[in-house]
Amino acid sequence: MMKTYIFSGIMTIALLLMSGCSQPPVDYLNESEEDIKARMEWWDEAKFGMFIHWGLYAVPAGEYKGRKVEGIGEWIMNSLQIPIAEYEQFAPQFNPVKFDADEWVSIAKDAGMKYIVITSKHHDGFCLWDTKYTDWNIVSATPFKRDILKELAEACEREGIRLGFYYSIMDWYHPDAQSIFEPDYNQGRGSGNVNPNFSRYIEEYMKPQLKELLTGYGDIGVIWFDGEWVPDYTTEMGKDIYNYLRNIKPDLIINNRVDKGRQGMEGMDAEGDFAGDFGTPEKQIPATGMPGLKWESCLTMNDTWGYKHFDHNWKSSETLIRDLVDIASKGGNLLLNVGPTAEGIIPDPSVERLKDMGDWLKLYGEAIYGADPSPVDRPEWGRYTVKDNLVYAHVFDWPANGELNVADINGIGVAWLLSDSGKSQLLFESKENGIVLQLPETAPDEIASVIVLERN
Numbered sequence: 401m402m403k404t405y406i407f408s409g410i411m412t413i414a415l416l417l418m419s420g421c422s423q424p425p426v427d428y429l430n431e432s433e434e435d436i437k438a439r440m441e442w443w444d445e446a447k448f449g450m451f452i453h454w455g456l457y458a459v460p461a462g463e464y465k466g467r468k469v470e471g472i473g474e475w476i477m478n479s480l481q482i483p484i485a486e487y488e489q490f491a492p493q494f495n496p497v498k499f500d501a502d503e504w505v506s507i508a509k510d511a512g513m514k515y516i517v518i519t520s521k522h523h524d525g526f527c528l529w530d531t532k533y534t535d536w537n538i539v540s541a542t543p544f545k546r547d548i549l550k551e552l553a554e555a556c557e558r559e560g561i562r563l564g565f566y567y568s569i570m571d572w573y574h575p576d577a578q579s580i581f582e583p584d585y586n587q588g589r590g591s592g593n594v595n596p597n598f599s600r601y602i603e604e605y606m607k608p609q610l611k612e613l614l615t616g617y618g619d620i621g622v623i624w625f626d627g628e629w630v631p632d633y634t635t636e637m638g639k640d641i642y643n644y645l646r647n648i649k650p651d652l653i654i655n656n657r658v659d660k661g662r663q664g665m666e667g668m669d670a671e672g673d674f675a676g677d678f679g680t681p682e683k684q685i686p687a688t689g690m691p692g693l694k695w696e697s698c699l700t701m702n703d704t705w706g707y708k709h710f711d712h713n714w715k716s717s718e719t720l721i722r723d724l725v726d727i728a729s730k731g732g733n734l735l736l737n738v739g740p741t742a743e744g745i746i747p748d749p750s751v752e753r754l755k756d757m758g759d760w761l762k763l764y765g766e767a768i769y770g771a772d773p774s775p776v777d778r779p780e781w782g783r784y785t786v787k788d789n790l791v792y793a794h795v796f797d798w799p800a801n802g803e804l805n806v807a808d809i810n811g812i813g814v815a816w817l818l819s820d821s822g823k824s825q826l827l828f829e830s831k832e833n834g835i836v837l838q839l840p841e842t843a844p845d846e847i848a849s850v851i852v853l854e855r856n
Contacts, residue, residue, distance in 0.1 A: 426643075426650070428646040429642065443653055447727075447728055447768050448513050449564075449736070452737070454739065455519055455522050455526050456491060458740060467480055472703075472705050473739065474524075478584075481584070484579060494542045495543045496741075499544075499546075501548075508561060509561060511757050512760075512761030512762070512765055514769075515562035518566060519568075520567050522566070523572055525571040526541075529549040529613070549565070556618070563619075563620055564624055565623055576605065577601045589629045592631065593631065610644075614652070623645060626657050635674065653678070654677050655677065656679050678693070680695070681695060684697065696735050697723075697733070701737065701738070716753075718846075720756075722796060722848060725768070729778065729783035729784055766792075767792035767794065772785065779806075782795045793806055795849045799839065802839050802841060804837040806835050809855065811855055812854070815851060815853050817840075817851055818849075839851075
């Protein structure tokens, strides 16, 4: 039953027969700068989103038959070389009765996050929605029988949060993708192992599924691809998929991993070739950003994406807040991950840290949302962001002597603490290499205080 797939060949033929009555598809690979700017505006403004890695891998939670996976939790099928028939046994155990879409969206909103990207289908091929193209999904294969993505989409719409879907190009379960290499599912860039039916997987499975996601779940903002490194996948496939999706939803934003070999720090090549809409440095923040490109750092709160019951190496709230500031100061977005349990609970340490971030953003969000990157090098004491005629100095290390050396960016006329609703002016003195601000003895915020510098 789990191996049931419904191919769309008949539907494809019907569409081809009807194509003479339809408009030719638009080539979005040659989009104007003005159109790109308009389409990306909400994403540029948002700065902060929630990544959710959730699927059957939450059931073993990083451990299977007494073996603990050394790497990330969602790769357990490949890392421990679990046969497909054994991995299928996790489906009857996946019954997340404590899942509450409204609660998840509330956690994200209270954290100051503006969008959510959830794993609709990860590398194990398991689908979190009621897809008609396979029984390997949460409605057909589990006792839960509920469409997770539908509930999350409705909750996001109620709360004004944009929803996006992660979708893995690599698929360890599908017979036309990587399942034929069982249990060595992950075929890297240098592997010569290919599936001769991979193009059928793209045309009759992947594309129809993506169309389901774009047409049945509200106003989807982002498709976030991964697994593009498999030998079967090509840049030409990526270009075709990009145009296919944009013709379904013209304002859709698509990450660079829709292209072949575009993970991590890579963006467009020297010739300005195709690479989606934004770069995706993973578990890292580029030292100087990615000048000239849109980008988003995806980060974990501990050491895994998918839930591992024994991973307690949590980053502090201080680290995460300062990471957000650092990313914004370089012109990027932060997509911060949570890995819910098999019951449907976002772990308490994640919730606690997100609350701290939300509390900070309630006071200082003005200096993050919609801010432009710093036009000068980062100072030793913190970071800068800019918005219109305002420069925001994010101070991590409050000066013990009360004097802060600040760059005079296009002439500073007035300065005040962002936490001071009365905007009491701070005294400052112009120097040869900038200005020196006179600050209160105590920092308004132990993690990152913000000073507003208004330019003349």
